[in-house]
Amino acid sequence: xxxxxxxxxxxxxxxxxxxxxxxxxxxxxxxxxxxxxxxxxxxxxxxxxxxxxxxxxxxxxxxxxxxxxxxxxxxxxxxxxxxxxxxxxxxxxxxxxxxxxxxxxxxxxxxxxxxxxxxxxxxxxxxxxxxxxxxxxxxxxxxxxxxxxxxxxxxxxxxxxxxxxxxxxxxxxxxxxxxxxxxxxxxxxxxxxxxxxxxxxxxxxxxxxxxxxxxxxxxxxxxxxxxxxxxxxxxxxxxxxxxxxxxxxxxxxxxxxxxxxxxxxxxxxxxxxxxxxxxxxxxxxxxxxxxxxxxxxxxxxxxxxxxxxxxxxxxxxxxxxx
Amino acid sequence: xxxxxxxxxxxxxxxxxxxxxxxxxxxxxxxxxxxxxxxxxxxxxxxxxxxxxxxxxxxxxxxxxxxxxxxxxxxxxxxxxxxxxxxxxxxxxxxxxxxxxxxxxxxxxxxxxxxxxxxxxxxxxxxxxxxxxxxxxxxxxxxxxxxxxxxxxxxxxxxxxxxxxxxxxxxxxxxxxxxxxxxxxxxxxxxxxxxxxxxxxxxxxxxxxxxxxxxxxxxxxxxxxxxxxxxxxxxxxxxxxxxxxxxxxxxxxxxxxxxxxxxxxxxxxxxxxxxxxxxxxxxxxxxxxxxxxxxxxxxxxxxxxxxxxxxxxxxxxxxxxxxxxxxxxxxxxxxxxxxxxxxxxxxxxxxxxxxxxxxxxxxxxxxxxxxxxxxxxxxxxxxxxxxxxxxxxxxxxxxxxxxxxxxxxxxxxxxxxxxxxxxxxxxxxxxxxxxxxxxxxxxxxxxxxxxxxxxxxxxxxxxxxxxxxxxxxxxxxxxxxxxxxxxxxxxxxxxxxxxxxxxxxxxxxxxxxxxxxxxxxxxxxxx
Numbered sequence: 001x002x003x004x005x006x007x008x009x010x011x012x013x014x015x016x017x018x019x020x021x022x023x024x025x026x027x028x029x030x031x032x033x034x035x036x037x038x039x040x041x042x043x044x045x046x047x048x049x050x051x052x053x054x055x056x057x058x059x060x061x062x063x064x065x066x067x068x069x070x071x072x073x074x075x076x077x078x079x080x081x082x083x084x085x086x087x088x089x090x091x092x093x094x095x096x097x098x099x100x101x102x103x104x105x106x107x108x109x110x111x112x113x114x115x116x117x118x119x120x121x122x123x124x125x126x127x128x129x130x131x132x133x134x135x136x137x138x139x140x141x142x143x144x145x146x147x148x149x150x151x152x153x154x155x156x157x158x159x160x161x162x163x164x165x166x167x168x169x170x171x172x173x174x175x176x177x178x179x180x181x182x183x184x185x186x187x188x189x190x191x192x193x194x195x196x197x198x199x200x201x202x203x204x205x206x207x208x209x210x211x212x213x214x215x216x217x218x219x220x221x222x223x224x225x226x227x228x229x230x231x232x233x234x235x236x237x238x239x240x241x242x243x244x245x246x247x248x249x250x251x252x253x254x255x256x257x258x259x260x261x262x263x264x265x266x267x268x269x270x271x272x273x274x275x276x277x278x279x280x281x282x283x284x285x286x287x288x289x290x291x292x293x294x295x296x297x298x299x300x301x302x303x304x305x306x307x308x309x310x311x312x313x314x315x316x317x318x319x320x321x322x
Numbered sequence: 323x324x325x326x327x328x329x330x331x332x333x334x335x336x337x338x339x340x341x342x343x344x345x346x347x348x349x350x351x352x353x354x355x356x357x358x359x360x361x362x363x364x365x366x367x368x369x370x371x372x373x374x375x376x377x378x379x380x381x382x383x384x385x386x387x388x389x390x391x392x393x394x395x396x397x398x399x400x401x402x403x404x405x406x407x408x409x410x411x412x413x414x415x416x417x418x419x420x421x422x423x424x425x426x427x428x429x430x431x432x433x434x435x436x437x438x439x440x441x442x443x444x445x446x447x448x449x450x451x452x453x454x455x456x457x458x459x460x461x462x463x464x465x466x467x468x469x470x471x472x473x474x475x476x477x478x479x480x481x482x483x484x485x486x487x488x489x490x491x492x493x494x495x496x497x498x499x500x501x502x503x504x505x506x507x508x509x510x511x512x513x514x515x516x517x518x519x520x521x522x523x524x525x526x527x528x529x530x531x532x533x534x535x536x537x538x539x540x541x542x543x544x545x546x547x548x549x550x551x552x553x554x555x556x557x558x559x560x561x562x563x564x565x566x567x568x569x570x571x572x573x574x575x576x577x578x579x580x581x582x583x584x585x586x587x588x589x590x591x592x593x594x595x596x597x598x599x600x601x602x603x604x605x606x607x608x609x610x611x612x613x614x615x616x617x618x619x620x621x622x623x624x625x626x627x628x629x630x631x632x633x634x635x636x637x638x639x640x641x642x643x644x645x646x647x648x649x650x651x652x653x654x655x656x657x658x659x660x661x662x663x664x665x666x667x668x669x670x671x672x673x674x675x676x677x678x679x680x681x682x683x684x685x686x687x688x689x690x691x692x693x694x695x696x697x698x699x700x701x702x703x704x705x706x707x708x709x710x711x712x713x714x715x716x717x718x719x720x721x722x723x724x725x726x727x728x729x730x731x732x733x734x735x736x737x738x739x740x741x742x743x744x745x746x747x748x749x750x751x752x753x754x755x756x757x758x759x760x761x762x763x764x765x766x767x768x769x770x771x772x773x774x775x776x777x778x779x780x781x782x783x784x785x786x787x788x789x790x791x792x793x794x795x796x797x798x799x800x801x802x803x804x805x806x807x808x809x810x811x812x813x814x815x816x817x818x819x820x821x822x823x824x825x826x827x828x829x830x831x832x833x834x835x836x837x838x839x840x841x842x843x844x845x846x847x848x849x
Binding site: 027028030031034050051052053054055057058060061062064065066082085086151157158159160162165191192193194195197198199201202203205206207208218221225278280310311314315318319321322 | 349364365366369370420423424431432433434449451452526527530531534535536538546548550551553554557643644646708709790793797798805808809811812814815816819
């Protein structure tokens with residue numbers, strides 16, 4: 001009996017002091033997690049267990065399949081496009097972070113019910129070869145449908161690449177239901193539609209085409225790693241589409257109070273300052289930016305989409321491509 | 323005492339049940355079929371499905387036609403060329419997509435070798451890629467080695483005595499091929515056709531990388547529903563539809579299949595042959611993209627400089643930022659997991675094929691396990707494992723996954739080899755009082771040694787190259803080389819990723835070379 005009591009005390013103590021928060025995220029967030037999360041662990045004494053499941057879509061697929069049996073507390077990496085699917089499934093609880101006032105732009109709050117809290121954002125842009133095209137300046141996306149750009153642009157497939165999907169949504173945000181007309185004209189400018197960003201970049205670097213769809217932070221990255229900015233970055237007419245990524249507390253979490261603290265931490269300046277050089281995205285609160293980010297292109301005007309039926313938009317797009 | 327034929331079916335059912343069906347049903351249920359049938363009725367998906375079937379048929383026929391002369395040379399010669407052909411047959415199983423793309427760009431891109439040659443001769447640069455022809459080229463490149471290996475191995479097993487008897491009856495070489503050799507290798511031809519068709523049908527990266535989006539296959543829709551739209555139930559339903567198409571094709575082959583048993587005899591070896599030029603051309607066709615890809619990974623064309631300084635990062639023992647561990651430890655982890663999967667797969671596939679031989683359930687066991695394994699997208703299966711087998715350590719899940727992914731190739735290869743095995747020798751040993759284990763150890767394994775080594779090496783190669791399942795199961799706790807490549811690419815460390823891809827190719831080739839040398843001696847003694 002004594003032994004049993006000792007055992008119970010040990011178990012109770014471990015439960016009390018050895019708290020653990022389980023976080024699901026996509027694979028490429030790991031470098032950021034490794035840099036930032038130990039700060040939270042140090043501050044709270046809570047151990048953060050990070051589990052990755054490929055990319056954001058696979059992560060959400062797993063969460064939907066697990067539903068009530070899930071062991072996860074917090075999910076990081078559901079963007080403004082995947083959000084609708086997550087909300088339809090009712091996966092997250094609402095939580096307004098204590099430091100929500102720090103978020104620098106109200107447009108970043110893509111869920112008014114706060115089921116997902118934004119933690120970073122980034123714009124899609126074209127990068128182009130200055131040695132072939134000189135300095136490009138375009139007043140609108142329409143200019144890219146001109147004959148001089150025939151077979152000159154590499155884009156990614158919206159069905160297999162999040163960059164490609166963001167580009168498709170950019171055109172949808174700019175043209176609304178008329179985006180089909182734009183694509184009919186734009187089709188002639190496309191050299192090829194690739195599997196993903198890396199495949200497109202290989203072809204772009206090999207000189208297959210002088211323009212590709214990429215990110216507005218490419219200049220910053222290039223300066224950081226190569227000490228030079230090799231390619232021009234372009235957002236036609238300054239109207240840039242922004243992908244916003246969010247984090248949320250899973251409805252079935254048994255550690256909701258801890259999870260709330262973690263969300264507060266995620267948008268705190270001490271965590272946010274690790275976003276730029278790990279995620280190559282912009283933080284959602286004001287922090288001192290690394291020098292290389294002066295080469296990142298900030299859109300003059302932000303366009304985005306809310307609550308759109310992504311599947312339907314892709315279906316319409318397929319109708320033009322085939 | 324369980325009958326052998328029933329035992330084969332039990333082994334096959336255990337494999338399909340435990341490795342594939344159970345985790346999928348536990349994870350996703352069976353609701354997806356209705357939604358996926360609705361998706362299938364939409365015009366774009368109907369077009370995609372039509373094109374998938376069309377390109378798979380054309381690609382299969384072309385890959386087979388290109389592979390057959392090389393297979394014949396491989397089976398009838400024992401020289402440097404046939405040895406090189408032997409190593410060529412591993413290419414499709416481990417060459418990473420990024421290396422393949424770089425290789426084709428270096429050769430056929432706008433500023434590739436061929437276009438530079440044309441420009442030098444004053445001819446305008448041509449666009450060789452991003453069309454249907456490029457897809458066919460990619461599929462021939464990736465799939466003709468399957469024909470070389472499976473059909474070549476079957477041809478090797480035809481004893482000299484049978485062909486000599488045909489010669490005595492006055493048959494020419496062509497007569498002998500069509501009337502003596504061809505009927506004997508029908509099972510192997512069917513195996514390689516079914517396998518190639520399945521790979522072309524489920525082809526995904528090759529199609530998008532070399533052809534472009536307008537040539538998408540059904541696998542693209544599966545990928546989209548799983549990874550971008552988070553609709554795993556529809557993805558699974560579409561995978562099932564894909565399976566039905568591949569299975570129908572496979573069933574057709576199984577119906578017309580007949581088995582011929584061959585006595586053990588001497589291997590036919592020719593000294594010289596006009597086919598040596600064809601074999602040489604084939605070797606160039608297969609290895610040029612591989613070496614171009616490797617060169618493209620150590621030389622930065624854009625900045626006109628070699629990338630040797632990146633080697634320091636890759637071979638350092640310090641953890642690297644994007645990975646959290648060192649590349650060296652990742653290489654050792656990949657090796658350990660792939661070698662374990664190779665052991666498991668070799669034993670399991672041998673058990674299924676060996677217990678199924680000459681039984682009522684032989685073709686059903688072989689085809690079913692093979693076709694189900696090939697139809698299921700590794701990423702879907704990996705998600706299934708992460709839910710149904712969540713208590714398993716990730717490494718175990720990865721080993722199971724590698725077994726499933728490599729199963730179609732190895733089981734067809736083993737089946738092709740044992741289809742022509744002379745079982746009279748075993749009966750004779752039994753009469754002499756040999757016990758089953760003695761027969762296995764002293765008779766069966768030595769006779770099938772080269773096939774077993776090949777099965778081991780192919781599984782190893784496939785496991786080393788597997789990516790999408792490894793990312794889901796081991797991304798955070800057990801990163802492999804392919805996960806490291808992906809993470810470098812997604813953090814835009816493109817030169818390092820290219821270099822690591824080439825390192826992967828070198829490591830796999832080295833291990834395969836060592837395994838072959840250790841088990842078969844410097845020259846492959848298969849008589």
